[in-house]
Structure formats: C-alpha cells, structure tokens
Amino acid sequence: MKHSVALGALLACLGAVATIGCSQSPSVAVSEATALPAHLVPVPQSLETHPGELRLSGTVNLDVDAAAPHARRALEEALAGWGIAVDQAATTRIRLRLTDDAALGEEGYRLVVADDVQLSARTDTGLLHAVQSLRQLLPARAQPAYRLPRVAVADVPAYRWRGLSLDVARSFLSVGYLEKTIDRMAFFKLNRLHLHLTDDQGWRIEIKRYPRLTEIGGASAVKGGRSGYYTQDELRHLVAYAQARGITIVPEIDLPGHVQAALASYNELACDDVENLSPYSGLEVGFSVLCLDKPDVVYSFVRNVLEEVLAIFPSKEIHVGGDEIQHLLYADFVARAAAMVDEMGRTAIFWEEGSVADTRPNVLLQFWNDGYDIRAAVEKGHPLILSPCSYFYIDHGNYAGQPETYDWCRKEGVPLARLYDFDPTPFKTAVGIEAALWTELVHTDAAADNRLWPRLAAAAEVAWSPAGQRGYEGFVRRMGALRPHLDAMGIRYHPEPDLGWADAAPGAE
Numbered sequence: 105m106k107h108s109v110a111l112g113a114l115l116a117c118l119g120a121v122a123t124i125g126c127s128q129s130p131s132v133a134v135s136e137a138t139a140l141p142a143h144l145v146p147v148p149q150s151l152e153t154h155p156g157e158l159r160l161s162g163t164v165n166l167d168v169d170a171a172a173p174h175a176r177r178a179l180e181e182a183l184a185g186w187g188i189a190v191d192q193a194a195t196t197r198i199r200l201r202l203t204d205d206a207a208l209g210e211e212g213y214r215l216v217v218a219d220d221v222q223l224s225a226r227t228d229t230g231l232l233h234a235v236q237s238l239r240q241l242l243p244a245r246a247q248p249a250y251r252l253p254r255v256a257v258a259d260v261p262a263y264r265w266r267g268l269s270l271d272v273a274r275s276f277l278s279v280g281y282l283e284k285t286i287d288r289m290a291f292f293k294l295n296r297l298h299l300h301l302t303d304d305q306g307w308r309i310e311i312k313r314y315p316r317l318t319e320i321g322g323a324s325a326v327k328g329g330r331s332g333y334y335t336q337d338e339l340r341h342l343v344a345y346a347q348a349r350g351i352t353i354v355p356e357i358d359l360p361g362h363v364q365a366a367l368a369s370y371n372e373l374a375c376d377d378v379e380n381l382s383p384y385s386g387l388e389v390g391f392s393v394l395c396l397d398k399p400d401v402v403y404s405f406v407r408n409v410l411e412e413v414l415a416i417f418p419s420k421e422i423h424v425g426g427d428e429i430q431h432l433l434y435a436d437f438v439a440r441a442a443a444m445v446d447e448m449g450r451t452a453i454f455w456e457e458g459s460v461a462d463t464r465p466n467v468l469l470q471f472w473n474d475g476y477d478i479r480a481a482v483e484k485g486h487p488l489i490l491s492p493c494s495y496f497y498i499d500h501g502n503y504a505g506q507p508e509t510y511d512w513c514r515k516e517g518v519p520l521a522r523l524y525d526f527d528p529t530p531f532k533t534a535v536g537i538e539a540a541l542w543t544e545l546v547h548t549d550a551a552a553d554n555r556l557w558p559r560l561a562a563a564a565e566v567a568w569s570p571a572g573q574r575g576y577e578g579f580v581r582r583m584g585a586l587r588p589h590l591d592a593m594g595i596r597y598h599p600e601p602d603l604g605w606a607d608a609a610p611g612a613e
C-alpha cells in the first residue's frame with residue numbers, strides 16, 4: 105500500500121507542471137516493516153516515508169516565524185492536547201518557517217520529520233495546513249510518549265476552492281456548532297464555508313437598516329426546524345474564527361427568489377397583487393420573488409443589504425443566489441446584481457441558472473444540477489464551483505432510503521464511495537468543489553454531523569489531491585486510521601460500513 109503512494113508521488117512528480125518541484129524525488133520506497141504508517145487525508149501530492157521514527161515526549165522546543173500567528177496558535181493548541189509542553193531547552197525542536205518557495209503557492213507546505221520536525225510554507229495558511237498534517241500523524245489523544253513516522257511531505261492543493269455550503273436558513277445552526285464545524289473542516293484542509301443565510305423559511309443575518317428581517321424573518325423556520333439569527337457581532341466573530349483556521353466564510357443572500365421571509369418582513373418588496381405575505385415553513389421552493397417591476401424599491405433594498413453584508417464579510421466572492429426562479433426580468437436582475445457587487449469591489453457568485461444573464465466572465469457560477477448545460481458559460485470563461493447534486497448534495501442519504509433525507513436528485517442517495525468517485529477534471533474552468541447540506545430535513549446538530557461526516561472528508565480529498573494520486577481503497581484505509589481523531593473532535597458521524605464504522609452508535613437519522 106505504501107508503495108502505491110510512493111509510486112503515485114513519483115508519477116505526480118514526473119508529470120508535475122505548475123506543481124511542486126521534484127527536488128525531493130525520487131521517492132524512497134520503504135518496506136512496511138521499517139516505516140511507521142503515515143495516514144493523511146487528503147492524501148498529499150508527495151509523501152516519502154523513511155525508516156525509523158522520531159520519539160516525542162514531555163517537552164519540545166518551538167521555533168516559529170513571527171509572521172505565522174495562526175499556525176502558531178494551532179500548533180500550541182495541538183501540543184497542549186497531547187500534553188507536550190514547550191520548553192526552549194528541550195532537545196527536540198519543531199520549527200515553523202516561512203519560505204519563498206514559489207512552487208508552494210498560497211496554500212502549499214512541506215513537512216519533514218527527521219531528527220526534528222520542520223514545517224515550511226509561503227504563508228501562514230500553508231503552515232496551518234502543515235500543522236493539520238502533523239496532527240494527523242500523531243494520535244488523537246494524550247499518551248505518555250509519541251512515535252512520529254519519519255516523512256517528507258510536499259503538498260499543494262489541486263483546487264483553490266474546497267468548500268461546504270451550509271443552509272442555516274431552513275433550520276438554524278448555532279454559532280457554537282459553526283465553530284465546531286470550522287475546526288473539523290480545517291482538520292481536512294477545507295477552506296470555504298458558504299453560509300446560505302436567507303431563504304423562504306428564514307432570514308438569519310442582522311441587517312441594521314431593516315430590523316424586521318430578523319424580528320420577523322428570523323423567527324420562522326422550516327417545519328420542525330430551529331429558528332434564530334446571527335447578530336453582526338456574532339458573524340464578525342465567526343469570520344475571524346474561521347480566518348484563524350484558514351477558512352473564508354462566503355455569505356449568500358439568495359435573491360431574487362427564495363425570499364418569502366423578506367417579503368413577510370417588508371411587504372413592500374412584494375408586488376401589489378401578492379396575497380400571501382406570511383412567514384413560511386413548508387418545503388416547496390420557487391414561489392416567492394422580489395417585485396422586479398418595482399426597481400426603485402428592490403434595487404435600493406439589494407444595495408443596502410449588500411453594503412452591510414460586505415462590511416461584515418471580507419470574502420472576495422459574495423453569493424447572490426439566483427436559483428429556481430422563473431421571471432421575465434430574472435436575467436436583468438442577475439446582470440444588475442453582478443454589476444453592483446463588482447462596483448463594490450467584490451465578485452458575485454450565482455447558482456448555475458445565473459449563466460443566462462449577460463454578466464462579465466469574472467462572475468462565478470455554482471453548478472448543481474448534473475444535467476444542466478453549462479458549456480456556454482465555460483466557453484465564456486466563467487469559473488465554476490462544482491456541486492453536482494448526485495455527488496455533493498449531502499442532504500441526500502448516506503445510503504438509499506436513509507430516513508429524513510432527500511432523494512430527488514439520486515434515488516440511491518449519495519454514499520461515501522459515490523462522492524469520492526467524482527472527477528472534476530472535465531470542467532476546465534473549475535475553481536473547486538463544494539458539498540451542500542440543505543436543512544429542510546436536518547433539524548439537529550446530531551443529524552447535521554451524520555450527513556456531513558465522513559462524506560466531507562471525501563469531498564476534501566477530491567478537491568485537494570490530484571486525481572492520479574487518490575483512490576478509494578487508500579482513502580478507506582487512511583480514513584479508518586483517523587477515526588480516533590473524529591471521535592476526539594466529538595463528531596457524531598454516520599456509522600459508515602465501508603470504513604468499518606458500523607459499530608458506532610447510530611447518528612441521528
């Protein structure tokens with residue numbers, strides 16, 4: 105098994121173009137008897153294992169570049185968890201170093217375990233990823249002593265966008281749950297948390313100019329789900345929390361459809377002939393729309409809301425929704441909203457339907473219906489975020505017929521192996537991948553954990569690791585070895601039989 109990683113690394117190295125250089129090659133193939141296993145998810149671009157081990161116990165000497173505060177915090181937190189104290193007199197040294205190795209890009213890193221431990225990267229974010237790899241090489245819980253495999257890892261992500269979309273609008277998720285999810289995502293080097301903040305069933309972001317959006321729109325939820333909203337201070341806290349863990353929060357204000365919560369809060373946003381302006385808790389989609397025949401009312405609302413959203417979220421990309429709406433003025437809305445976001449110095453993202461509008465090709469499109477014809481948009485150069493529902497809609501079952509899951513996109517659900525099998529390479533303008541957890545049927549944290557894990561780890565590997573480097577068999581073995589880490593993080597994962605986890609207490613169905 106180890107050989108397949110080494111061989112893959114060698115092939116990746118031979119074929120490397122804009123990737124890491126091959127200075128560390130040729131990879132050393134080592135027998136199982138002499139090397140400790142190195143189980144990493146996502147599998148790195150290049151991994152060499154060497155005979156022997158580095159023993160860690162008691163204390164280590166830390167040497168950290170001042171410009172890497174986030175990686176330092178992550179490492180200190182991990183060391184504290186292992187009960188390893190920092191003592192500058194200790195003989196074993198862990199070194200975190202910023203280098204100007206261009207091959208590493210914004211997020212790449214090297215990790216070398218020899219007589220000491222060296223982590224290097226061009227950025228604090230790259231070093232954060234190196235710390236996560238180090239965490240995966242060590243046990244999840246404190247022990248009297250530790251044996252680290254001697255390795256040389258050189259790693260860069262295949263895609264810059266490795267995301268999770270969480271629908272907090274249908275059913276609210278607390279700040280505490282989002283923090284936990286951010287920590288868990290970081291462990292697998294995911295780097296985008298897309299929050300679907302508004303929909304028919306709820307409006308979850310405080311907008312100071314429109315207080316009724318949260319007074320009224322924040323008080324509703326899908327039937328059986330939780331209501332609530334985030335204050336701007338809470339969201340700023342989350343943005344910083346995520347940033348310190350290498351994750352950008354991407355807000356979505358879903359417009360011009362999916363807006364019943366906004367219409368119930370401010371009736372003037374609806375056309376005059378709309379009768380039902382009450383809060384909504386059903387499952388149907390596609391019935392509500394801002395009154396696009398009242399551009400003065402609608403576009404000043406959109407601008408005012410976006411101004412407050414942009415002041416909270418530094419993300420370069422801002423999601424403006426645009427899904428599931430039939431309206432004569434739909435394409436006009438998308439073009440105007442995209443231009444507005446551009447003027448504000450950011451870039452708009454729309455769901456795939458936005459491709460019908462005449463926008464600049466910088467606009468990102470999120471591909472979600474497997475069969476949608478996105479070719480013209482790709483020809484135009486639009487970057488794509490890949491979320492084809494039959495692979496990445498994880499509100500669908502972990503297995504066929506799982507209770508409280510949708511199956512409209514795929515009757516058999518979206519099992520782990522299916523998701524892992526996705527090949528992004530035919531999508532020439534793809535920036536990456538995003539799994540989506542819609543919450544019409546997910547009403548508790550336990551249910552969310554069950555839908556997210558372990559499938560999100562597979563999504564992380566599909567987005568990070570080069571296609572030629574990964575394989576389900578290896579993923580299963582490596583992921584199986586990381587189970588104690590998921591337990592230590594308190595994840596109530598699906599008892600996935602492929603991973604041999606069927607003995608786990610069943611998560612919430």
Ligand code: TNX
Nearest residue numbers: 389427455472497499510542
């Ligand atoms: C489609 S994906 C939707 C969501 C639903 C989801 C349920 C998309 C852009 N729209 O509104 O929650 O299906 O699976």
